[in-house]
Amino acid sequence: MGTGKRGLLAAAVTVVCAVTVLGASGTAYASPTPSKSPSPSASKSPAATSTASAPSVPSAPSNKDLEAVRKKLDELYHEAAVATDAYNAAQERADQQSAQIVELAKVIVKGQAKLDDLKNRAGAAARAQYRTGGLPPEAQLMLSDNPGEFLDGAGRVIQGERATKGLLRELTQTQQDLKQYAADASDQWQKLEANRKAKASAKKQIQQRIKAAEQLESRLEKAEKERLAKLEQEAANKAQTAWLDSGVLKDITSKASEQGKKAVEFATKQLGKPYVWGAEGPDSYDCSGLTSQGWAAAGHPIPRTSQEQWKQLKHVAVQDMRPGDLIIYFSDASHVAMYIGGGAIIHAPRPGRTVTLAGAGSMPILGVVRPDAS
The missing domain is CATH 3.90.1720.10 (endopeptidase domain like (from Nostoc punctiforme))
Structure with missing residues (x-):
């Protein structure tokens, strides 16, 4: 193997070490079972890793060397898959919360229109009472020229008072409902923002893992990539054969x-x-x-x-x-x-x-x- 090729493979092994540290520094994912932690012997940071500290590379890369690369790639892509699931879950929740916020907004608009109508009706009732001078019924009876008409009117007044009380109760309930709707909408906004942050965090994790895997693969020459692909297929075939043999x-x-x-x-x-x-x-x-x-x-x-x-x-x-x-x-x-x-x-x-x-x-x-x- 030429000096250039040895340098490429050495760099690939170096990236294996570096991305192991990347896996250790990531935050936990939203999955039932966390990924296995990297070896404590990994370097403290990717920047601290150099080709000088990488394991010695034989003149021709062995399947063992490429097998280590394959396992690291599997680990990185698996971590990316876990983060993708977290991203998709956050997106799904965000979509649901956005829909709920829209529905709450529609309810609030209708509730506000109802509240405005109730206030107008309550104001009309108050103005009607003001026109009577606010006199008690006894005084209005004594001053009336026609007691019979007054008594008929008094019955209507009683009905009106009852209606006004019902109106005020409805007004109060509508105000309370609107307050609750507004609180619900605020709660959904907070959840939506939390899921946006969770999605952004998952997206960052995905991009880091995929980038590390791509960098690792890019340091392999064409023949080594072909051998790596063959090892991947052999591993899949071995697992499939064992499954079928069962x-x-x-x-x-x-x-x-x-x-x-x-x-x-x-x-x-x-x-x-x-x-x-x-x-x-x-x-x-x-x-x-x-x-x-x-x-x-x-x-x-x-x-x-x-x-x-x-x-x-x-x-x-x-x-x-x-x-x-x-x-x-x-x-x-x-x-x-x-x-x-x-x-x-x-x-x-x-x-x-x-x-x-x-x-x-x-x-x-x-x-x-x-x-x-x-």
């Missing part, structure tokens, strides 16, 4: 439901489209964007994120899954794919990849959920 596939005999067929058909049409975090079509997708849009197209909306899909949808045994079901991966439910039958899935893997077919057992399975369970 005999699980022979027990999977269920056929897709009508909605499941539609979801699979939708997902199949997205093959080849790029992964983009936070995307839910039509030109690009992240993992849960693909599955949620697939089931929306089937006429059965489901939660937006893989973690909420795992929490809210019905769990089914792996041996009972059928095409259209969703397979949730990793202990923190940070990835999801759609099962299409024959031991295969369609999924949006990670940044730099496209929607593709893969083995259902090529990643650690957390469980299976069924969107259209009766």
Whole structure:
């Protein structure tokens, strides 16, 4: 290997060390199970790491060296996936809160119009009372030229007084309602702002992890990238083979439901489209964007994120899954794919990849959920 090539691989190993520190300095994600902490022996900062401190590099990079790079890339993209789920969840909550604020605003406008009307009616009642001079009924009876007409009028006055009291009660209640609506709107604004901050924080985490992974890959030469891709495929094949060897596939005999067929058909049409975090079509997708849009197209909306899909949808045994079901991966439910039958899935893997077919057992399975369970 030439001096230039050794320098490139040394730089790649250096980035492995540096991004380990990056993983250690990140804030916790909104996931059920935090990512595994990096080794305490990592350098204190990426800037402090240099090619001089990197492990010695052999004249030809071994599969062991590239395997370390592969594992680091898996770790970085996994952390990006967790942060993407947090970003999507914050976005979904923000959308809901924005809609609630709009509805509250409409109610407040109607309430204010009602309050203005009630105030006008109360003012008219007060002016009518003023025109009588504010005299007590006894005095008005003594001064009246026609006692019969007065008594008839007195009955109407009593009715008017009762109506006025009801009007005042309604006025008071409307004022209290408006006060509560305003408080609710203020509360929703505060939650909206908190979710905007959470989304911004998650976005920063995503960008950091993806950038670190891209920098790591960019330091590999073409031949090394090809070998790395081969190692990635070998690791996936090994996991899929172990899954198939367990005999699980022979027990999977269920056929897709009508909605499941539609979801699979939708997902199949997205093959080849790029992964983009936070995307839910039509030109690009992240993992849960693909599955949620697939089931929306089937006429059965489901939660937006893989973690909420795992929490809210019905769990089914792996041996009972059928095409259209969703397979949730990793202990923190940070990835999801759609099962299409024959031991295969369609999924949006990670940044730099496209929607593709893969083995259902090529990643650690957390469980299976069924969107259209009766």
